[in-house]
Amino acid sequence: MDLSLHxxxxxxxxxxxxxxxxxxSLLEPEIAESICLDVLHIEPxxxxxxRIYILALTDQISISGSQSPFQELELAIARLKSDYDQIYFTGLFHERRARFMMTQPMSRAFAYDFFIKALQCYQQAEAIRPEHNDEATLRWNSCIRTIQREKLKPVSDSGDVLLDRES
Structure with missing residues (x-):
């Protein structure tokens, strides 16, 4: 049997x-990713x-044990033709990383920084948004509510004490 792609x-x-x-929608981003790769093979x-490929890759950031597709995401975002899309999807990438970090005990303290990166992107995207497109505003509000609800702070403000190696 020939095991090549069709x-x-x-x-x-x-x-x-x-x-x-x-x-x-069925929470099967790997299959969505594969389909998008098939389409992109025909129409690069x-x-x-x-856009769907990027969303499928960001969906996989939160899957436990999944290889983080950070490089593939950055390359795909760079291929978007719209400045708005590039900025918006970069923000989404940072936001999804932040949300994943919140689930990881050792990384939770760094979630705030990624939310801030996402907010910076969403603010830029809002300024150049297509008419009647409030995606960036909706994402901004969601990030702000999460930061407030979870009481996230910058690492330097979090009160975490780093132990001195000499002690």
Whole structure:
């Protein structure tokens, strides 16, 4: 049996992207990622496929034991043609890292810094947003509420004491 990848048909791209969206909704981002890679193989600059691919990769940040796809995310974000999309998805990338860090006892203290990076991106994205697009505002508000609810602080303000190696 030949174990090589098969190309999809160009006329099935929209249906494939619908499937990718469904698999993300079913919490199966690896399958959504695979579908997007199939589409991008046929149409490397397909912006819808890139956006879904980025979302599927960020979905996987929080999966325990999953290899963090940070480099793939950065490369995919750089391929987005819209300045707004590049800034917005960079913010989303930082936000999802922050939310994952909140679940990790040893990393929780650093979540605040990634939320701040996300907020900076969302603020830039808000300034250049397409008309009637409040995605960045919604993400901003969600980050602010999480910081407040979780009482997150910068590492230097958190009261954590670093032990001196000589003590």
């Amino acid at each position: 190309d999809i048909h160009a006329d099935s791209i929209e249906l494939a992207l619908d499937k990718a969206r469904q698999y993300r 600059e397909n912006q819808s496929a890139l």
